[in-house]
Structures are given as C-alpha cells and as structure tokens.
Amino acid sequence: MRDYESKHRDKTSGGYIELEIKYTEDDEEKPKPKKTKSDKGKSEKKDESKLSKEVQDLMKLIFDMNMINQSM
Secondary structure, three states: OHHHHHHHHHHHHOOOOOOOOOOOOOOOOOOOOOOOHHHOOOOOOOOOOOOOHHHHHHHHHHOOHHHHHHHO
16 A cells, blocks of 8 residues: 555656546536537538548547447
C-alpha cells in the first residue's frame, strides 16, 4: 500500500492527472434538444474529418463497439 501511495504521489505531482473510469452503463438517456420551427428544413451537418480515408477506417475498426462486445 505504501508503494502505491508513493507512486501515486509521484505521478500526480509530476503532472499526471488521475481519471476515474465508470465501467457501468447509464440507463438514463441524455435529453435531446428540441427542434424549433426554424430547424425543420435544416439537416444536421457532420464535420468533415481531416484524416485520410485509411486512418478513418482504422479508427472505426479499433473503436467498433459491436466487434468488442462480440469478442467478450
């Protein structure tokens, strides 16, 4: 325990930030903003990625939650 606390102090004072990770899924969904009358004709525009197509495909593969869940 002392070793852990010593290492923790060294890391947090050295510029590292401790992150808390939540491993459970929330059952509650975040409320979506309501559309106004002026928003009816407008479609949502996604920001264009500056990454090459190959890198985009790799990121999609790495972070594919369906594939991760199937592997589990």
